[in-house]
Structures are given as C-alpha cells and as structure tokens.
Amino acid sequence: MKIEGEYTFDGPREDVWKLVRDPEILATCMPGTQSLRLVGENEYEGEMSVHVGPITGVFSGRLVVSEEVPPESCVLTVEGKGKPGFLNGTGKVQLSEQADHRTLMTYTGEVQIGGRLAGVGQRMIDTVSKSMIRQGLGTLNEAIKARGVARADAKEVEYTPPSETKFAAAVAKDMVGGFLSSKLIVWLVLVLVAVILVIVWLNVK
C-alpha cells in the first residue's frame, strides 16, 4: 500500500521538526499509541492499539529514524506485529518553509501489511490509515499552535493530547462520512427523535 500526502502546519519549520523528533509528543500524535520509548539513537520501541473495522489488537514494534537532514527531512521505518497481523513500512517526510511561518509537510511511503489486517481489514485499511494520519497531524498541529501561543504569552505550554477514545471516534466519523452525507445524518436523527417521541407518547397513554 502506498501512502502519500501533504499537510500544512501553523508554525515554523524548526518547531515542527522538534516536535516530530520528540518521542513523547510523537506518541500522543499517533492514534492508539500506548507507549513509545527511545531505545537507541533514533530508535524507538512501543505499543500501539489498532482498530480497523472488526480487527482490534495491540501491535508492538519499532520505529527507526534515519537519513536525517534537520530540519528538512528524514526517513521513518516502522515494523510492528501483533494479534492483528503485521505491518512494515518506510516513509520519507519532508518539511519546507512556507510564508507566514507555516510549514508544509509532504510524505510518501510504502506499507506492507499482513495477516488478519490484510485479509479482513483490506476494505477499510485505506480509509482508516488516511484518517489516522490526518488525525495525527491535526493533533501535532494543535501542539505546535499551543507552543506558538505559549511563546507569545511567555507562559508554560498548555497542550492536552486527545484520548484514544477521541481518536477512535474521529476515525469512525471519517469512515461513516464515506457512506452518509451530513445532511442525511441530520434527517436520520430527526426521524429517530420522532420515533422515540411517538413511543414515549404511546407508553404514557
């Protein structure tokens, strides 16, 4: 599976780079990451829980950062395996400075998946992975913005990473979004409310 895309951060490149290279921040930005430990130079180990449709489970794996050109680019290599199968991937991340202290991240990668994740999750994997990347980068951006605000106000950085449930809910919403338009959801809710009201009314009578 090929992964590619871009994202614009609301912060300078140096900030983005620092955060990307900070395992604690990185861990909060990768949905489902339970821990991420630095075990060697540019090498991390950690656990990540995965939810792809009917497939859930914990991956344990390694993340290696190589070919580092601070603050411009690096290559990330991921290896993970667990109950849901396995995942191996390599991705190149590039950061370029934009006007207004913004930073454009472009990423391209190749991911190999296997086991249950490939056999049963194939249909969802594309949507889920794209959604996870977007959620993750969104969170990172929030952290960067928080840092920017803190700096301007000369205060401590206040940033609360979203909980795993919040991530899961966001991913689920992304998946549903493919099937239902928001207009339709409004209608569905209205119909449901009407049905509940009718039932309540009948019971009261």
Next chain:
Amino acid sequence: MPNKFIGKRIVRNEDPQLLTGQAQFVDDVEIPGMLYAAFLRSDYAHARLLSIDVSAARQRPGVVAIFTAEDMGDDWQPGPPLVSPPPTAKDVIFNSRRQVPLVKDKVRHAGEAIAVVIAESRYIAEDAVEDILVELEPLEAVVDLEKGLVAGSPLVHDDLDSNLAAHLLQKKGNYEEAKSKADLVIKRRIVIDRGAASAMENRGIVANWDAKSQYLTIWDTTQAPIPIRNGTAARLGLSEHQVRVIAPFIGGGFGPKMMMFYAEELVIPWASKRLARPIKWIEDRRENFYATTQERGQIHDVEIALSRDGHILGLKDVFLHDSGAYDPYGLTIPLNTQCHAMGGYDIKNFTTEVSVVFTNKTLTTPVRGAGRPQGIFIIERLLDIASKELGIDRMEIRKRNFISPDAFPYEHKIIDQAFAPLILDTGNYLPVMEKALEMIGYEEFVKNEQPRLRREGKYVGIGVVPFIESTGVGPYEGARVTVEASGKISVVTGIGTQGQGHFTSFAQIVAEQVGVPVKDVRIVTGDTAEFHWGTGTFASRGAVVAGNAIHSAASIVRKKILELASKVLEAPANELELEDGLVRVADIPNKSITLGELALLANPLRGAVEPGTEPGLEATSYFGPQYGATAFGTHAMILEVDPETMMIKIKRYVTVEDCGTVLNPLILEGQIHGGVSLGLGNAYYEQLHFDENGQLLNASFADYLLVSATEMPRIEVGHFETRSSWNELGTKGVGEAGAIPVPALFAQAVENALYDQKLEILEMPLSPNRLFELLHKEKSQ
C-alpha cells in the same frame, strides 16, 4: 421393461433428516472428556522459522498440550502423495513436495500451521495460540508465475534449482505442419485466476484414540474416508482394522475435502493417540480462506490454426499452472486442462505444454471443474475470435468442427488425469446444442428481439457454449447389498456424501433390481467400518463408479432372491416378479413370499447352509472402469449489461445436459444449479486477490463475493440421454458439469451484449470493475 425407479423425479430420502436439523455433522460429535485444538498459523507467506517459545502458552490454565514440529519427533513426516505420481517418461518432470504437519524450517504460504494448542475449550486454545512467541524472518515471496520461473527468483523449496514443480509436453499430430497450411492463425494470452470452493461447512475433524480398546475413531469432513483411514493407520503404525474413519453428513465438498491429508488431518489423530483423549478441531472461515485448498490460476499462451472455411487445423497451448506451496495432488488439474482444451472438436494436431510452478500461496487441488473450465474457456474463446475474423456465424463454426457421432469411441490421443489415453466413449453434440438453441429461442432472439432491444438502447447479449466433461474415472468402488429380515434393504459403499443425494439415487438403483419402495433402501456411505474398500467421491464419479458397483451387487442379490424364491414357490425363476417387497408368480398373484421371509430362510437358525453357497441374501460387488465416461452439454444465456455500472442481469439461462442415463432428474437439476452458481462466481464475482507478498487481501465473505440468490438466474434444464457404452447403467458424471462452460459462456454473452465496443475478454474472473477497466483500456488505445 421400462424403469420403475431409475429416471424418476423422486424426492430425497435424506431431506427430512437434514431439514429438521437431525443430521449429524462433524461438529455435532460430542465425547465426554473431549479436548479442543487451535492452530497457530503464519501471517507471512514466506519466512524462515527462527524460534518458537511456547512456555507462556503452556502456563495458561486449561492448556493440556502444545505441539510443534520438533515435538513430533520422528512422527513428523510430510503427507503421502495423494495421486499416483506421473510415469517416468520423456518430456515429464515432476518434483514431489508435499505438505507438512507443522512448519519445521520454513513457512511456505500464509496460514500454514506452525503449532497446535490442545486445551479444555476452544476459547482457551485460541487464547493460548496468542501466547506463543514465534520468531519468523520474512523472505521475499514467490507470487507471480512468470517471475517465479525467472533465474534468481526466491525459491519456495530451497533444495530445488527452481520453482518448477512439473513440466509435461503432449503432442498429437504435428501442429507446426498444420499451422504452415493455415489460412488464419490466432494467438492470444489467456489468464484465469484463483477462487475458493467456499463449502457451507468448513473442515473439521474429531479423533478419539481409545487406549483400552486400542482403537482410533475419526470423524472427518472428508470426501474420501477410506484413503484417509489407510494413510492414517500407516502413519500411526496401526492396523487398518484399528482405525475407523467416519465421514458423516458434510456441508459441501467441491474437491478440497478429498483425501488431502491436510496438516490438521495429520496432527489431530496423532495428538489424540499421544494424549489418549478425544480432540476436536473445527475450521473457522478465516482459516478456510488460507488453509483449505483452492483452484484455477493459469496463464495460457495459445495459438489456433484454421482454414478459411473455419475448420480447426491445429491448436497449441503453452501454459503455466499455479501449484501453490506444495504439489501433493500431482498433475490432475493441468492434465484435465490439457484434455479439455480441444473441447468436443475434432482437432487432429494439438501441442500442449505445461509448466507447474511452486508459489508462496495456498495449495491448488481440484475444485469443481478441476482444470476443465480452463480448457473449455480457451477453445471457446478462440472459436469466438475465429468466428469474428472469418465472418462465420459462431454457432456454425462450432458445428463444422464437432466430432461426428459415428466417430465414437473417439481417441483424443493425449493422456488424461489417470495417465491413461483419453477416449471419449460416446457423444452426439449437435442435437444437444440445437436443443439449447431451440430452448433459448436463439433464432428469434438474434433476428427480432435483440435488434429491437438495441434500438431501445439496451445492451443485451446471447451466448451459447458447448462443452465436454470427462467423468467417472477409476480405479474402482464397491458396495454390499443385503436383504434384511424386515424386508428392507441395506446398502453400504465406501464413498462419502457431501450433499449429492446418494441416499436417494443409489436407493433407486437398488429398488429397480429388487422391487422395493425407494424409502425402504437404507444407504450407508463414508464409514470405513461399514465398507472396507474404495476411493472416494470426486471427479464426478459417484453415479458412475459407485453407482455401477451398487447396480452390480443389487443384480446379484436379485438373482439370489429369484433362485431361493423359485425353490420356495415351486415356480421357474423366469415366471417370478419382484414388486412391493414381494416375490410372486406372475400368473398367480396370490402365490407369493415377502423379501423378509426369504431373507430369514436364507439365514436359517437350524439346518445347514449348503456347501458352495453363502448365508443371507447378500452380495458384494465392485466396478472398476478402465476409462472414464465423457458427458457433454451446451449452456446458453441471455444477459443485459448496464453500460454505466457494468452490473449484469441474466435474463435467461438454459442448459442441456447429456450425462447418459438419468438416475433422478430432480437431483441432477440440483447438481446443475449448484455448478452454474460456482461457474457464475468464477466468471464475475469470486476472485482471490493476493498482493505481491503473498498476502490474501479478501479473506472474508464481506470482500470475497459469492453468488447469492439475487444474482442466480432461473435455470431451465433440458436432458438428453446418450448412454455410456462402458458401464451397465449407462451413467456419466454430472457433478462438475454445471460449472465448466460458464466462464466461456459469460464472456461470449458479454461481448455480444456490448456489441458496439471493441472488447475481447481473455481473462477470468471478471468483475464490474474489471469489465469497466477493459472497456476503458480499449477506448484509450
């Protein structure tokens, strides 16, 4: 004398039991003290096994044992060869590499079993599987057939020089010479991908070694219990009489449940003997997608040489066949492809060369059709192309090439799946095709209906495809028929039953001979304790081989009944008639005796059984055909294609089948319906997608599309009976027939529907997506 029972539309004896949930399947077997197994399977398609640590798993409460290849010691042996190896001859290469009970050194396909956990419940066993730590070093996978044969490719079996599993070249006449005289030579590449058999019931096995009686009982979802019994006894060092294999009711076989000696069939009986406990393993659907064998998967480079008037001068087919990780089933599938690539046509010059390739995928073994649909697809596609190029009507070009009815028995002059020369016993193709044309109203449709619908902007197409099917191959089957004191008849045979209606069609054969109602004939199949000899249910051979063995045994019992009754009733045997469980003198209807009374007389409590005779009204007989019987038929369909969504609606579906003597039209039609549904799956829905690492990408019924009731057309079945001249009943097989011509038929009908598009279908299965891509590709070129 006209038949009373054979050929009659009789409702099935077994249905009340099946429909009320009273039939026993393997998973219904419950034994006190039974343990449950779960297998650790590889997520990787190709990987070196570095280490397994089962210590944590062993600690889990409820886990009784965990076995790895190492734990099996000297009992770890690959499975036996499942068919005779090909003869050692010039032009034949065969590298036998058979499946292993548990992975020892290297994983060769995703889903291959690495270890087994035996526990107090399946839940515990499954949890313990996840406790096992296994270290696998992933290797580059062999997935693509052509790349697999390129020098330097990774090897599925490290001890071989290449991934070539087998090579076989067969020649009839001289193709090159024929080609030099041809007016038209057509060359194409045809690709046929893999599908699953998708039986409703997955595999399952219960093994119970009783240490006190030194007896092993196995309930197995196998189509071939006797070979499983023989092989298991040999592997475990037991007498064949210490092992009983029972194949109870089975929810569909379709080939992958033949005598496969799957890893689970090798491991579970062994573990039961080792632990002296009954053990059950029931496959789940995901396991079925990885561990149960599959079929199709061939790439053909074909060439046909024709004269201007549409006569086929010669055919050449050079193809690759995907064997998967091992090749225990030998060359059966590619040989069937070679045998059917000429269809029912008189082709004097034929060269066919196959290279079988090991890949890091699940094994291929016969699945309903077994190589035949590929052969028929090739020749029928080529004839469709030839018809367009030569401007000859597509039905006419077929008629011109049919083997003429007076040419039978017809020597095809290439060897078949049994390594015997393929000889077509009987055939009469033209009337069968004409009947199909008439039933579907071909003339009227092409002349009036289709032009009218096209003017309305509809894309409707018609297809008509004839085919042959070699069926009913040896070696033999047997049966024992007994008249019981109740007057009812007991019949036992060695083959298994997976829904074919044997309890009815076989009963009809016996009822015909001994004159009892069909419901009074009790059939036992698939229990080695009941019948000791035989092979199994596959290759469309039940009605031919077991059917004729039963017929033969019943005929002998009839003779015994008449001899004894002649003495008792004091009338010559030729004046006696058998009806309604009675023997009576034809002219004096009240002078009669029941079969039950006769059975008692034949098995007296006092007196003596005369020397040279046997007690009872019983006979055992065997039937072993030297050659198979070749059935044939024609399928026709009218379909409509939605040009925007590429969704297909089948408007009419007609089949005319000639499978010799029809035993029961109701059962026969059921077989055809089932076959057609798989055929449609092979044509437009069912495809197993593997990625370049050998990962199966659609291992669930959410993604692997089976044909459902909404896609199935109403099928009109016409019959034709050309009795096989090589067996007494005149039967030919029909179990696979329904599936064989469908992909070729579908392709023809779709091309015909999309008449204004440049479209040539050279691959199967298609899908709405793929059809859209093909049309788009043609447009963009």
